[in-house]
Amino acid sequence: MTESSIRPTRRVRLPRLSSQLLVLGGFLVVVVGVFASMSANFLSTANVLNILSISAVIGLVSLGQVLPLISGGFDLSVSGVVPLAGVLFALLTNAGLGLVPALVVVLAAGGVVGLVNGLLITRARINPLIATLGTLSVVGGLALVISNGLQIPFTNPDVGALTSRGLFGVNNQVWLFVGLAIVVHIVLSYTSYGRRIYAVGGNVEAARLAGIRVNSVTSSVYVLCSMLAALAGVVLASQLLTGSGTAGINTNLQSITAVILGGAALTGGVGGVPGTVLGVLILGALSNGMALTHVPSFYQTIATGLVLLAAVGLSQIRRRLR
Amino acid sequence: MTESSIRPTRRVRLPRLSSQLLVLGGFLVVVVGVFASMSANFLSTANVLNILSISAVIGLVSLGQVLPLISGGFDLSVSGVVPLAGVLFALLTNAGLGLVPALVVVLAAGGVVGLVNGLLITRARINPLIATLGTLSVVGGLALVISNGLQIPFTNPDVGALTSRGLFGVNNQVWLFVGLAIVVHIVLSYTSYGRRIYAVGGNVEAARLAGIRVNSVTSSVYVLCSMLAALAGVVLASQLLTGSGTAGINTNLQSITAVILGGAALTGGVGGVPGTVLGVLILGALSNGMALTHVPSFYQTIATGLVLLAAVGLSQIRRRLR
Amino acid sequence: MDPTPVLSVDGVTKRYGENVVLDGITFSLAAGERTALLGENGAGKSTLAKIIAGSTRPDDGGIAVDGRGVRFTVPRDALAAGVSFIPQELVYVPALTVAENISLGAPPSRFGFTSPSAMIRAARKYADIAGFDLPLDTPMADISLAQRQLVEIAKAVTRQARILILDEPTAALESEDSARLHELLGRLSASGVAVILISHRLEEVFATCDTVHVLRNGALVRSSRTADLTPSQAIADMLGHEQSSTAKVDRCPSDAPPRLEVRGLRRTQAPILDDVDLVVREGEIVGLYGLRGSGADTLAETLGGLHPDAVGRIAVAGATMNRLRNPRQSWRAGIAYVPADRKSQGLVLIDSIRRNFTLPDLRRVSRAGWILRRRERAVAQNLYTRVRVRARSIDQTVGELSGGNQQKVLVGNRLLADAPVLVLHEPSRGVDVGAREEIHDILRGLADGGTAQLVVTSDIEEAVLLCDRLLIVHRGRIVDDIAFPTRADQARALEAAGGIQ
Amino acid sequence: SGGSTADASDGTMTVTFANYNESVPFFQVIHTTLDGLDPASKGVDVTWFDNKGDASTMLQNVQQMIVEQPNAMVLYPVSSATDGVSKLIADSGIPCVALNIDASACSFLNIDNAALGDESATIVGEIAKQRGWDASNTTVLIGQNAAAGEGVNAAVHHFYSTVADVLGFEAVAPDAISATTTTIGTNGIQFDGGSTLQPSFEAVQGLIASIPADRNIILYTVNNDSTNGALRALEDAGRGGADKLLIAGLGGDETGLASLKNDPRWVAEGDIFVSYWGEYAVAMAQALADGVKPPADVTPLPQLVMNKEQLATYHPDGTTAVAKLPPLNEDNRFLGDTGFLKAMGNVEGVE
Ligand SMILES: Nc1ncnc2c1ncn2[C@@H]1O[C@H](COP(=O)(O)OP(=O)(O)OP(=O)(O)O)[C@@H](O)[C@H]1O
């Protein structure tokens, strides 16, 4: 029981985490390198800011999505929450509500959707796929109903300021994303709550026997996930200056992809923020780079699939070589 | 039920399966009853045939999807295989190839996609979500590339016959679905291959130690799933008399929903054809009934979500009461 | 005795369907008392333990802690009341490290914040208290079954509970670790912790426990002080009748041809195998005994096809290979391997007994890929009676069986194929004395029929009783070979396993 | 099929073009037809982007088009969620054409959907009236794309309103029909076909049993993909008889023109010359880059609702290729002054 018995074993864990992050980081560097060599514009400040400002929305959703994924589930309903939040935000601010109260209401609405997800999963014991697919239908339909299928432009001129350039010329939503990424990372890695999420995802029975309030933990991650999706919906609406019942309807698969690319598994118990951020950036750089280098649209779809497989395949090989 | 008293050991397993099927069947009856009371046309021969002929496509995909789900994975790429098969079938028959040779080529192409999925999952150890999402991108993109994004009407006038009314006035594709449902059911329930699929899904490590070729079994279910999806694509194209790169792009979530509604779990090892068929019929009756009673599309979306949650929630409650 | 018992169980009853699993169990436990729960497989011991620990709810009856009635709905409630529980089937988080598993649920934290180093420190403290040397920073998935058991014990210690329930903690432990555990239990009970120990190893029960409660068919048939009871009386209570003699059958030295021959088997990754030579002859039962990390497990796993990186010469019934690439290859070569961990490696818990029985040899019950239902039922029913599984029927889900009965299903399904070589890894893990005897009888019967058997066990007594020859493994080498071992050879075996020549 | 790289230095003009959704044939032909006309040979380099029908992709594309600093840009916006991208475009100062859906920072180039609906309804309505179809025996089936907003759906709403007028149904104002309307009085049903083949097929197959078997049916939708899907469902249900069904197409695409030519049920086609939208949009982009200010708020695209007789005049070989595009009018005459449209030489009266 001396130090020495602990030291050597330490080696095992750290490289395991960072090896995957390294592969992902390397992959991002390769993607960036390829596009930079193809187009001088790719690494221009303006374009990098573009990548970041576009990635912020899917990034926020992914920061939410990482929580249910670690806990062993996932949340398809974010694709309904994002447009619902945008529409709601537009309706509320247009009705004269201030930006902050409107934001609070929208986040609360997101929280309610998450709570419903949580209850369906923990109380009604409906599996996360069906539960969140069901709420996706309901919430997505609601977004269209309350907007009557129409686009709702903002009448409050201050809305655009939410996503305008801020500190160092970087858009506010990017800072928001960075800040929340740090917060979520700290929560996951350095709080008892975060460790409980990993425990629940790693083995729910073990967590239950260890006295963890499994149902509360599970419900809470869906609440947080939906709230982050609602926030992403507000950001997207303020980028578009319009509340739209169809804006953001692909965010569920995109965010799940980013999080899994970042090392999470559908079986739960693994994953984290650094990998997720890398996953978001890889997908963002890829889609921007292909548009910038004028890859025809259908080939973009094909290339995205191939790159996704390559990225995940590589980190698997790296893992097996250990 | 007298059977069971003679062979008392039988009692245990049958009711467990049928209790869930009963709930589902009951649910279907309720759905049908509600719509029948709202519209006299709902149970008209013509409309029932409509429900069946529309359900056949998603049914064929679901018969494929049930295999990966039982084996503990799932296949998102069917949404790419269905349109690819339709486009390919249109191009091949328009180029003068006979219907049967064209069908064989299309099924083989589907098989290749499935094999790629299988290899990605078993050899590259990429998880099924990412692997099949990746091939979905690639295959879906391919469908658009080879059709150049256009609809391809069939020039061979015999194509329509594939899905025309056949025996007893029921469309051919319905008979195809019924036949294949029986075949898949028999394979799953009465063959050693079927047993192995359940074992792999139930505990992959135990299956491996029991000497089962886990990789072959896993790969094979993806091959079969893709081939059934390709067949569904041919049926859909011949219903539409057009090969379209976007026809059938929702079949992945729809089929997974039907299979899970039918009692399968994402964790693998359970599920089967009878439940899946009921799941397909519930979804088909619901969507037909709402269209028939002129429910606006946004509300249809909401109602579908609610019914889905109700159906799964109910069978859960029933299961817990046991 | 203490006037208010720390735990009293009053008329606890539990039914599964029509099956009465526990029938009005009543007993109490004083602070510092160490009690043993004994009973056959399926008698209801684990169910009772789970009820006390709040992970299962009774249908009837109540529990009082410190004289106050409690109603646990989740394990959390029981933990809060001071009850700590290690279940029979270990439940842990494979992806998390040992340290994280030890502090699972209650990581050391200040204002809700914690850190990996704080968890390591806390875990080291409790591992030290328990006296275990654990690789704290290794994921749980990467350590051996025995080590996982130790982690679970350390985890239970962190709760600083007043009632500690251990469900067959020693089933997978070798003697040294068992001794450490009992020493730990002694210290805890001295400080006032009440201990409930469930075990099929009667010697340890009689050596360490103050009182004994015997369950039979869900009823409490005996509560007494250990001092007032003999092991054979306890066994009679468990079985409901006297046990037939367990005397060792005399067997002749074998000069039959080798069925399994291993030459120069090497593995460089830890745990290493260092030039292992081994012969098992037709009809011979060879035991393999070694301490944790010695390589005994690894050797068995290699023969099961789990370590393709172990290279040498392996000859099975004539065919020679230089390695076994996967379990299928080893199975096809004629080795039936019973893995150590029935839950993760052995059984499909959501499937029925029948399906589990026939899974490894579906060919026997099918024709042209078509399952012959009647033949399958007959084969399964036959095995069911042969290994004496106690269940409702061959159609019961394996996950619903008691631990020992699951073990019988596992052993049974590997017997189906009549393989020429049988490698058994902890074959009687968690089975009761009667059933262990039955399994031993079956194995001896198979040996008489010519099957060559290699038995890896952490139970030295089993090794000595069952085997015709006992090989001792230390640091990846076979260091001793004891023919026809008797109880007298136990000390020699233990010394050799510890590296003392 | 990507455009060549934009390069303004050699005197050619660069235009970036963000299309609505290239996997949908309706939009795809805008791209392929313009590619086929080889704009580079007429001094314009066109670079293509695909909004993929997704508002955030559109946002990303607009950002990137601005990074490329073209001489002008064409945006086919996704829905009307355009205020955000308008702000970016306005800030960039790059001249911009909004095609079909308006964006405030861009000059709007569009067809008149309402007029298309009205004119189609007049043609079909008259034919139906001659056959003796009236409120007692006729159902009008209109197919919207609910999520696309009123701009697109105006065509079908106006169609119903006018056809109701002609056939003497209960009068319904176009704006009385919304995205959630399904039953319109006793003679109308609106379904949501999402502008695409399969969803239209499924929607109509679902509701077909609610239309009594002896009813005559008039079918009109927002585009021909949708119409074809609906038609397949009607035929499947045995409701496709030539004496019981009348169709007005919208799009002027290959299938629409072929059907107008060969299909007795298909009696009108709203030809919006959609294949040539790219040509007009690029011409307008060139005009804007040259500093021209369009005279009207909406610069009209050519459109014409054809009956069977008119088909041969405009599409003599039955393909979407036109002999001559219709002449310009006062509101879009400035397009004819651009070098691009002159070089194309396929618009009547423009040399
Ligand atoms: N996959 C693995 N990765 C890293 N270390 C491992 C792995 N498997 C086993 N070990 C380590 O090897 C050591 C011994 O393993 P194991 O228990 O299999 O040996 P054994 O000789 O069979 O022991 P015993 O018979 O006492 O169970 C342990 O310290 C364990 O941590």
Ligand SMILES: Nc1ncnc2c1ncn2[C@@H]1O[C@H](COP(=O)(O)OP(=O)(O)OP(=O)(O)O)[C@@H](O)[C@H]1O
């Ligand atoms: N979930 C369940 N459903 C149905 N029956 C169950 C369930 N759990 C346990 N049983 C039954 O309860 C009885 C008692 O099981 P229990 O696990 O308590 O036995 P045990 O005394 O611990 O046996 P062992 O020594 O084998 O561990 C067994 O017959 C078992 O089949």
Ligand SMILES: [Mg+2]
């Ligand atoms: Mg037990």
Ligand SMILES: [Mg+2]
């Ligand atoms: Mg061991």
